[in-house]
Amino acid sequence: MTVQTVVTLGLDVAYFAVFVLTLRQYLRRPERVTLAVVLVFASLAIVLAASAVRTVVPLLGAILGVVSLPAFIAHPLLVLWLVHQFRPVSRTLLVAGIVAFGGLCAAIVVLSAIGVASLDPAVVAALVVGFLLYFVALELRAAFGFAIEARRRAGTSRARLATAAFATTLMGVAVVVLVAGGVLAAGSDVAGGVTIIAELMALVAGLGYLVAFAPSPFVQRFAQQSIAYDFIRDLNVIPEGSSEQIWDLLSRTAVRASGARQAIVRLDPSTDGRPKRSESPEPGVRLLEVPLVSDRWPSGVMELEIVGRPLFVQDDLQLIRLLADRAVRGAERAEYEREREDMIAELRAASAAKSDFLASMSHELRTPLNAIIGFSELLLDGDPDGIDPETVVEYGGHIHESGLHLLELINEVLDLAKVEAGRLDLRPVAFDLAGLLQQTVETMAPLAERKHLSVKVEHEHDVHLVADPSRIRQVVFNLLSNAIKFTPEFGAIRLTTGRSEKEVWLVVSDTGPGIAEADRDRIFGAFEQGQTPAGNKVDGTGLGLALARRFIEAHGGRLELASTVGVGSAFTVHLPTEASVTGARVAPPATPGVPRVLVIEDDPGAAELLRLYLESAGFSTAVTASGLEGLAWAAELRPDAIVLDILLPDTDGWDVMQRLKRDARTQAIPVLVVSVIDDRPLGLALGAIDYFVKPVVRESLLEALGRLTFTTKVKTRVVTALVVDADPDAAERYRELLEPEGFRVVAVQEGMAAIHGAAELRPDLVLLDLLLPDVDGFEVVARLKADPATSDIPIWVTTPEGLDARDKERLNGNVLGIVQRGDAALAALRAWLDPLAGSRSKADAA
């Protein structure tokens, strides 16, 4: 076997291998660019196959020449077309190439028809030179295209494209050597050598093509290693916690490896659908997606924008996927690291906030305690006889006020703690926000008037919502009292409400000093207090806004602040109209033998104070903030007395009183009104036995209740009832009713006898009919109340029909109850005695 045979055989094997391998690639992934590659090597394969066949079957030479020569001539054109797929070549050059190809093919047809020998050698030489020029020009142009593309790319692609450029150049040179050398050395001894040199060059080119277009995995991996090396090196110097830099590195590497125009990382941790692409790519640009698989970004991808049909992208994608996985892990760690740092910072801040809160709390508690302890020390140290009463009252007043302040503080801190622990007990009911606003504004009116502030309420006709009215009232009260505190004299405050489909809003705006941008978040913190424009300390706990915001948020709403320094502030409450309504509460159980007072009061501070007053005087209490709940509890508990506020969240105290008086179970229960609303006549006319305007004085309240405590005396000894009725039968009926209950009944028929009898007997109860023969019942009530000996005896009045409001007013405040005479009176009295009997029998059993 000669050297030439070996070289030719190698050539054949190499080019067939490239052809077969690229064909396999095309069949796996049919794309125009792989088709171009197949055609390039198909042309060479045909040439080599033809020559091989010719060696075996020489007869077929002429026919094979017709096939193989055009295929050979087509080769440079096909290579150029391949380059055109990823780096567009000028149209003129392509057209010129096609024309030249056509011309050369035609010349060959003509030559084979008429024979080379018959032609002018000059023409043959011209044809050969033309062919060489055509071949070399196109091959070099194609090699140039490969080389330029190689420069743009990195790693495997770069190496493969550079190899392709080299192989293409070598191919062109080989053909020149083969043809030109063949012609020049024709007939000489070196002719065979020239052919071998040309074939060797073609063989090297073929091996180059093999490496470029069908690389073995080993070659591929070798080239990819440099990309991976660079990537890992750069990844390692990215600081902890910086996932952005990791994504940036990944996309830069992907661009280098794939020749993409750009690579965009799209992460969407929220949806599990495909992330939104901003716009579809322009024509000629393809998008390739590399998934970024992670629990954090269920739909993360990196999009490669690829222009044209670059070579080898699919192979590079494998590497890019590998690097993407590494980047995902790095970014996950970075995110984890960042979250951990955020969490640590949050915990530190929370811990610092807790310490600050405790420090503030200590400070805020000590301030009122200073007055309490200091003044009480002064009182205790003084000579008891030497201290003048005015000093005692003054010091006592300071102690009392400081105590109230402390109580308010504690209540607010407890509320705050409840909210923070998520245990705020909201009791939503449906109510009208406009009404609540009106009531609160009325309550605060004196404070506003003192500073000559105008307070306007503007509301739509229907601002009903479901929420906890006592909490909402606290919020409104707080916002309004802040507005009053901070707005200078003659300023204006506006409360505006309205509703949209799903929410009710309320704006409290003022013409105060405004709140600087820097302070706007701070003022919602605990123990943060603003100052008045004059720099004076304002009264308050510094917890109001913190609580207000949390109360509103607990309702699923939000509290917002808008403010312009020097112009004013506006706090806006947004509340959803619907909130979940929890079930009714159960009344607290009674303590046997202890008189019970039902307190219906929605202001937590006031309710607490009443509870303390009452319990310190030996009463047990049931406290509710809701008028409707109060009614239910009154019927259920049958308390010995009811302390009723007028401004209530759900219904007002007037309504509660009327309903108490209409219900047989509750009409006899004495009601004491304690309210900021000063309308004693109305309260008494509706049936209250006494009326206090807040702030209520403990002694007055207890004195009024003391008049009722005979109900408890009944439980321990025989009590006397003085019945004053012109009708002797009436006296008999009372006796039948009362004596079994342990009363001693003394009956008189005249008013004067009643007055004297009461002074003498000191009965525990007077049952007085208004129609008497000598003096009327009003007179008797007045005389009994005027005499210190009888003034604290409770009086139960029975009346003829049609007693008007003015008459009731004359009596109320002085009497325990008013009922119509006759059977109604007995029924009411019986109803009133019912709980008494109940607790008596329980006490007996005990």
Added chain:
Amino acid sequence: MTAPAVILAIEDEPRNAALLRAALRPDSFELHVATSLGDGRAWLAERTPDVILLDRHLPDGDGLDLVRELRAAPGGAAQRILLVTASVLSIDREAATEAGCDAFIAKPINVHGLIEEIRRQLAR
């Protein structure tokens, strides 16, 4: 009988100011109450008290700022300054010492203790 000691108290909380008035009787002390640092400075520009009773959380700043100012002023080292405050953490006590207070009195105050401390300072 000696002339009453002149005392300037800077205290913004009205009830606590009232307590000082009640505790420091006019027969032994001539008490002036300022309700802000500004008021206090204005008063100090006119007169020099024997003792200053100073709160920390004042509407126009921290009482310790005034202590530093006074200590830095000529002859300020001799001024007797008692810090009377409800901020009683150890860090607050250290800050008071650093600023140059002569004594630290924690609220709630013991009235006798306060008077004793004032007398001790006057006797120095």
